[in-house]
Amino acid sequence: MRSKRTGWLLLAPTLIILFIVGFLPFLYVLYVGFFDWNVFSQEAGMTFAGVNNYRRLVFDTDFLNAVWLTLRFTAVSVLSQLVLGFLLAQLLTRDFPGKSFFRIVHTLPLMIAPIVVGAIWRLLTIPGLGPVPYFLDRWFGFDYRIGQFADHAFITTVLMDIWHWTPFVTLTLLAGLTTMPIEVTEAARVDGANRWQLFRYITLPLLRPVILTTLFIRIMDGLRIVDEVWMLTGGGPGTATRYVGIHIWRVVFPKTDYGYGSAMSILTLYFTIVICWLLYVSISQKRSSD
Numbered sequence: 001m002r003s004k005r006t007g008w009l010l011l012a013p014t015l016i017i018l019f020i021v022g023f024l025p026f027l028y029v030l031y032v033g034f035f036d037w038n039v040f041s042q043e044a045g046m047t048f049a050g051v052n053n054y055r056r057l058v059f060d061t062d063f064l065n066a067v068w069l070t071l072r073f074t075a076v077s078v079l080s081q082l083v084l085g086f087l088l089a090q091l092l093t094r095d096f097p098g099k100s101f102f103r104i105v106h107t108l109p110l111m112i113a114p115i116v117v118g119a120i121w122r123l124l125t126i127p128g129l130g131p132v133p134y135f136l137d138r139w140f141g142f143d144y145r146i147g148q149f150a151d152h153a154f155i156t157t158v159l160m161d162i163w164h165w166t167p168f169v170t171l172t173l174l175a176g177l178t179t180m181p182i183e184v185t186e187a188a189r190v191d192g193a194n195r196w197q198l199f200r201y202i203t204l205p206l207l208r209p210v211i212l213t214t215l216f217i218r219i220m221d222g223l224r225i226v227d228e229v230w231m232l233t234g235g236g237p238g239t240a241t242r243y244v245g246i247h248i249w250r251v252v253f254p255k256t257d258y259g260y261g262s263a264m265s266i267l268t269l270y271f272t273i274v275i276c277w278l279l280y281v282s283i284s285q286k287r288s289s290d
Contacts, residue, residue: 033262038255046259053263063264065239066247067271073154073243074222077161081218082211084162085169092174110167118231121160125232146233150240153233157241160228165221169214176210177203212283216276223272244268 033053035046057063092103109117124130125146136142146153180203188202204211226245229235235242235250242250244264252261 029262029265032259033266035259037258039258049259053260054267056260057263057267062239063244063247066242066244067268069154069239069241070223070225070243070245073158073161073225073241074219077158077165078215078218078222080158080162081166081169082215084166085173085214088166088170089173089177092170093177106170107167109164110171112164114164114227115231117160117164118228121156121163121228122232125156147237150237153237153240157229157232160232161222161225164228165218169218172210172214173207176207180206208283212280215279219275219279220272223268223275 032046034048034050036049036053037046088106092099112120125132125144127133127145127147133144136144144152146156184202184206185198188198193201224245225243226249229241229243230246230249233241235246248261248264248268251257251264
């Protein structure tokens, strides 16, 4: 009994901080979402609107387009990071010349702040100054202009996110691979299992908890991405890269529509929870069927 009490006392400061900086702001945003609140309107103050803000979201084509772009961006970038991260993790389990140097260089993007990542990629892709447009034009005759072509902007944001976060996926999967019991793999090889069978029936099931945790983290990060894209494209050209986070910012701050912006934030959180829950259920069912 005393040990449990001591444990809760040790956790109390962390729980109090999480309650103040996490749970209370969430409750406040949830509360504001039921009001019309524009601080610069003629009738200053909060007017109760019920679920009207959420009803508006269903017919808001700009918001729905931002949701679709965000889902598309998250799916492409996270799946690419998972594949590349697994291949790099497999590579790092082996010995090769320059392995230590490769691990250091590979991990460097994780040490850079997201806003700085966006600034770096902006410099890399400026026409007439950045190396990316220069080499694409010189080697392939390809006219690359991120500020004028929507497809170029979307692909560039995906590549930027892959470059930034693939090291994280690699490190998590590498941790899972290095803690796998060697005896199981060796026994399967003695029984004549080939590489695909080893991956399908041993590596993948043992890595499933690590993969699931990594997917949860990256999906949540992808659905709320703002900093890098804001620095790189500002949500443009047009609305080509106006993901949900940037769209909410443009509603809340320039338009000062705090109630509607809060409703969008809560609905985005709901989408994130539903997506992660569906992913968890599908993987759990797959695991039980195996």
